[in-house]
Amino acid sequence: MSPNPATPVSLTRHLLEEQRAGRINADLRLLIEVVARACKSISIAVGKGALGGVLGDAGTAGEASINIQGEAQKKLDVLSNEILMEANAWGGHLAGLASEEMDHSVPISDAQPRGNYLLLFDPLDGSSNIDVNISVGTIFSVLRCPDGIGQPGDEHYLQPGTDQVAAGYCTYGPSTMLVLTIGHGTHAFTLDREIGSFVLTQRGMAIPEDTKEFAVNMSNQRFWEAPMQAYVGDLLAGKEGPRGKDFNMRWVASMVADVHRILTRGGIFSYPLDSKCAAKGGKLRLMYEANPMAFLVEQAGGAASTGRQRMLEVQPTGLHQRVPVFLGSRTEVEAAVKYHAEHD
Ligand code: AHG
Ligand code: MN
Ligand code: MN
Ligand code: MN
Numbered sequence: 001m002s003p004n005p006a007t008p009v010s011l012t013r014h015l016l017e018e019q020r021a022g023r024i025n026a027d028l029r030l031l032i033e034v035v036a037r038a039c040k041s042i043s044i045a046v047g048k049g050a051l052g053g054v055l056g057d058a059g060t061a062g063e064a065s066i067n068i069q070g071e072a073q074k075k076l077d078v079l080s081n082e083i084l085m086e087a088n089a090w091g092g093h094l095a096g097l098a099s100e101e102m103d104h105s106v107p108i109s110d111a112q113p114r115g116n117y118l119l120l121f122d123p124l125d126g127s128s129n130i131d132v133n134i135s136v137g138t139i140f141s142v143l144r145c146p147d148g149i150g151q152p153g154d155e156h157y158l159q160p161g162t163d164q165v166a167a168g169y170c171t172y173g174p175s176t177m178l179v180l181t182i183g184h185g186t187h188a189f190t191l192d193r194e195i196g197s198f199v200l201t202q203r204g205m206a207i208p209e210d211t212k213e214f215a216v217n218m219s220n221q222r223f224w225e226a227p228m229q230a231y232v233g234d235l236l237a238g239k240e241g242p243r244g245k246d247f248n249m250r251w252v253a254s255m256v257a258d259v260h261r262i263l264t265r266g267g268i269f270s271y272p273l274d275s276k277c278a279a280k281g282g283k284l285r286l287m288y289e290a291n292p293m294a295f296l297v298e299q300a301g302g303a304a305s306t307g308r309q310r311m312l313e314v315q316p317t318g319l320h321q322r323v324p325v326f327l328g329s330r331t332e333v334e335a336a337v338k339y340h341a342e343h344d
Contacts, residue, residue: 011036011178011189011198023184024166027115031093031142032166035119036178036198038087039138039170042080042124043191046136046172054079055131068103068320069285076130077101080123080138094119095145096152098319100288105319107151117165118143118157120288125169126254135173137256141292142166154319157287161312167292171256179205179263179296186263186300207302208266211329213248215258215269223274227307231339243335255284259293259327263300268328268336272307282306282322286314290325303333307340 009017015029045054054076059065064072081101088094092113098105098120108114119142126136143159145152168180176191178198186205189198214235221232238246250267252258258269277283284290294304294311304311304327314323326336 008192009200011180011200014187014189014200018182018184024182027093028117028142028165028182031088031091031115031117031119032168032180032182034087034091034093035084035121035140035168036170038084039176039178040191040196040198041083041087042076042138043170043172043176045079045083046076046130049133067101069100071127073101074124074127074130076136077124077127084119084121084123084138088119091115093117095149096156097121098154098157098287099123100285100320105152105154105157107153116145118145118152120157120292122285122288125256125289126252129252129254129257134252134254135171135257136254137169137171137260139169139256139289139292140167141288141295157319158316160315161286161291161294164291164295164312167295169256169259169292169296171260173257173260177201177260179260181296181299183295183299186296188263205263205300207263207297207300207329209301209329209331211262211266211268211332212245213250213262213265213267214332215250215252215262215267215328217251217253217271218249220272220274220276223276225273225278227340227343228270228272228274230343231336234339255289255293259297262302262328263296266329268326268332270326270336271324272326273324277322280322282324284322284325286311286316286321286323287319290323290327293325294327297327301330302328303330305333305337307337308344 018024058073058075058078093115096107100122121140166182170178178189188202190201234242235247271283297304306324
């Protein structure tokens with residue numbers, strides 16, 4: 001029976017087609033399906049807002065629940081983490097998991113079915129936006145468990161971003177969208193709530209090479225290093241300045257929302273080093289924010305850098321390691337990198 005070309009392509013069909021094309025094996029395909037189902041559950045929780053009792057801080061009255069990042073956890077941070085942990089406990093495709101919200105990685109126990117992948121995730125990205133009803137998301141990255149490692153420890157996750165076999169995010173906005181790469185392009189799926197499945201709505205996202213839109217938290221300007229001061233100073237000078245064009249600015253404070261806009265219409269996202277976060281290496285986390293986003297962006301023809309090194313080539317030294325981030329339209333990222341080379 002030949003498929004009707006008018007039939008929407010579901011995530012399941014897309015992944016089966018990728019498997020038939022030899023680009024993915026059944027285990028990784030089924031792992032991605034498990035993560036997508038978990039994201040649907042998170043989307044439902046996010047969508048309930050105040051009606052679902054999921055807003056506000058986690059922890060008991062007067063005593064905040066602080067995660068390893070030093071952040072006060074939101075209820076949705078904790079709930080989203082639990083949803084992803086439970087979904088994968090019996091998935092059978094993992095050797096272990098790691099999360100922004102857990103101090104250390106967790107190996108799959110002998111009592112559970114296991115596989116050969118390591119799943120890392122930021123269960124709820126943009127937590128500061130939850131209580132003000134602005135888009136938030138989930139970010140995930142998949143690595144292979146090194147051969148012969150039955151119970152992987154944190155050290156087994158410390159693989160460069162080029163070793164990722166899949167990466168994606170789910171953005172809980174006006175529509176819920178899953179954006180995914182397995183190394184053969186970046187593709188977008190929109191959740192059809194009536195049938196409860198993700199439907200392919202953009203095959204082969206392509207970031208425009210050039211842009212006039214930048215995303216940065218300007219309130220940190222006085223804390224930036226010299227290269228960033230020079231780079232943004234020239235951007236703000238507009239067409240009378242050395243860049244010769246006027247720029248627009250957007251900053252959502254949800255990396256997923258900013259990156260989705262950039263994947264859709266171009267732009268540059270940056271969270272550079274500043275004197276407040278330099279001691280920690282930066283603000284954003286390499287393993288479950290910067291690396292998965294860098295993989296998605298490069299697969300869409302963009303670029304991702306620390307300002308001084310291709311993001312995907314950073315050799316991790318810690319599970320919760322932080323890095324400076326520049327990603328998006330290729331020529332703009334290259335311009336930012338050039339400022340670092342010339343002003344260091
Ligand atoms: P998370 O909510 O997972 O901790 O991540 C928040 C990150 C990222 O989503 C966003 O780009 C950045 O923090 C915003 O930082 P500022 O609040 O300093 O602007
Ligand atoms: Mn957080
Ligand atoms: Mn985050
Ligand atoms: Mn988070």
